[in-house]
Ligand SMILES: O=P([O-])([O-])O[C@@H]1[C@@H](O)[C@H](O)[C@@H](O)[C@H](O)[C@@H]1O
Ligand SMILES: [Mg+2]
């Protein structure tokens with residue numbers, strides 16, 4: 001049985017194996033650097049942090065993949081922050097977040113992950129997420145199930161909002177109007193008697209917890225395609241729903257998502273939300 005429990009012989013085998021190996025190598029670098037001194041800078045806001053380890057890990061992953069797959073295209077968080085175009089074409093495309101949870105990483109809070117997604121003809125083919133401190137490797141290939149360290153994952157079947165544990169993220173905007181909408185959304189879900197609404201600082205890991213059935217729903221305005229790509233495959237292959245906050249199909253570049261173990265839960269969460277607008281990733 002190959003990494004993550006997937007059978008050999010499917011298309012993109014070599015790409016998937018390369019992603020698994022690089023996610024493991026990146027995880028070793030991140031875990032070592034977690035407790036070390038860091039040089040921290042900001043991007044779009046004082047809450048949007050980046051370190052030299054984000055850049056080093058991204059350079060490692062992209063350079064190794066370019067060597068092995070020179071015709072492929074790349075969307076990577078820190079290259080995009082430095083001005084690279086964020087465009088998903090029909091070409092085989094890697095969608096990479098070198099450290100998801102950089103704020104956690106800066107504070108030595110252990111919920112950090114490397115996320116490597118892969119799309120062809122704009123369809124997500126596989127995702128690999130390495131929760132490196134806990135040594136959990138989440139992976140999924142389209143049509144072949146979702147796994148964590150080889151153990152198959154299944155989402156929760158919860159359909160009752162008053163019995164749901166829900167994860168979300170704050171995003172990088174901190175202006176009063178955004179915070180009012182963000183807290184208002186949490187309030188609506190708590191008034192609907194949700195068991196809890198939690199923020200862990202990594203959208204990718206939040207979605208992996210959903211895939212594992214540990215939470216019943218996830219929603220966010222403000223995340224990016226690199227936060228979403230790999231974990232979307234993992235949730236879907238665990239039997240979950242990943243959709244737009246309007247209830248329509250997911251738009252990877254739209255910076256908004258609702259995900260849940262069931263369509264009913266996803267719809268109930270989406271109906272409770274006021275939208276928060278963010279500029280698309282691909283403008
Ligand atoms: O920047 P990063 O740590 O890769 O990704 C993080 C996301 O996972 C999280 O959902 C969001 O709230 C943070 O603002 C940040 O964008
Ligand atoms: Mg991220």
Ligand SMILES: [Mg+2]
Nearest residue numbers: 077097099100
């Ligand atoms: Mg990141």
